[in-house]
Amino acid sequence: MASPSLRQTLIDILATADINVNGPAPWDLQVHDDRFYKRVLSEGTLGLGESYMDGWWECAQMDAFVFRALRGDLYKKAKPGWRALLKMLLAKVFNMQAKGKAARNAQRHYDIGNKLYELMLDKRMTYSCGYWKNADTLDQAQENKLDLICRKIRLQPGQRVLDIGCGWGSFAKFAAEKYGAEVVGVTVARNQVELARERCQGLPVEIRLQDYRDVNEQFDHVVSVGMVEHVGYRNYHTFMKTAARCLKDDGLFLLHSIGSNISKTSADPFTNTYIFPNCLIPSLKQLSAAMEYIFVLEDLHNFGPYYDPTLMAWFHNFDANWEQLQDEYGDRFYRMWKYYLLSSAGSFRARNNQLWQLVLSKKGIVGGYEAVR
Secondary structure (H helix, E strand, O other), rough: OOHHHHHHHHHHHHHHHOOOOOOOOOOOOOEEOHHHHHHHHHHHHHHHHHHOOOOOOOEEOOHHHHHHHOOOOHHHHOOOOOHHHHHHHHHHOOOOHHHHHHHHHHHHOOOOOOHHHHHHHHOOOOOOOOOOOOOOHHHHHHHHHHHHHHHHOOOOOOOOOEEEOOOOOOHHHHHHHOOEEEEEEEEOHHHHHHHHHOOOOOEEEEEEEHHHHOOOOOOOEEEEEHHHHHHHHHHHHHHHHHHHHHEEEEEEEEEEEEEEEOOOOOOOHHHHHHHHHOOOOOHHHHHHHHHOOOEEEEEEEOOOHHHHHHHHHHHHHHOHHHOHHHHHHHHHHHHHHHHHHHHHHHHHOOOOEEEEEEEOOOOOOOOOOOOOO
8 A cells, every 4th residue: 555645746746747646537547556656656657557557547548648747747756666777777788789689679579479560550561650741541651651761862763772670571662662672671570571571572672680780782772760779879880880881872871760859878667678678769969979970961850740640540450459469468468558559659749759760871962962851
């Protein structure tokens, strides 16, 4: 049982963001277990997420709750907890995204079952932010994003592209089908390789089970969509050097990444524990430092608000198809995945996270680069 003082402390903190305990608003929390208060105050975001997975509280609109909590800076008022502190310390001491660890990290998220992602994502299985300009559906938003990337790198028929972190081959397949490109995609997740090869069959696409650091050949262009978040701050410079090594002198490198407003060396404790092990969202400061003497920044495009409708669409698909997944994953996984998707949507809605597309060249484009939107 939480002491009355602990209970009141958390109630008072929540109230500063117009969030009430057992209140009528859809973003209010309905608390079912009195241990919730102490757990959140002592363990922060990890305790909040785990207590939801344990069924200690509910919320009619999780995304709206997180939006209000972040806009009110409530997360700054809770302690991170000893487990979170330990992981932060380990991240500072060890390279948590070294080659062997990088593969294990990716497999813990991307190899949990292709069926889950097939039911959750768009028809092309694009697991990154859609581009919702002139789009009403997830499928169209993702087609827009893939086409935007191709136009930004000025892709021409017959050109060869390296896709670092190719996922299930959505960009590779699109670029080959729509632009006549040849694509080499690399990923360290085995399940992704198997399905990507199947989906790209008959196209000039090669999907490799390979760490990006081991690629050493020349391409007309390089793209990386939602991959640098798994690279780790210790490896950003290596990542940039690898991309430059593989890029022809007159080529373009498009980097698509979730972005943090501040520089961090460790991830959110809940996300790190349950969703993306040892991931880290980079800041512009970290990326710009890593690319010094390597790349010229030609264009920077922030469409972070578009991740909100993307995540809400993913949750709608996941929720609508849960009966097909329930026996394999179980109810605790449902609560974990719901918390992940909806809290992420609230985070982007609150502008706590960004989505950047950087267009980079090796020597600078003579006469300048004309931005594509």
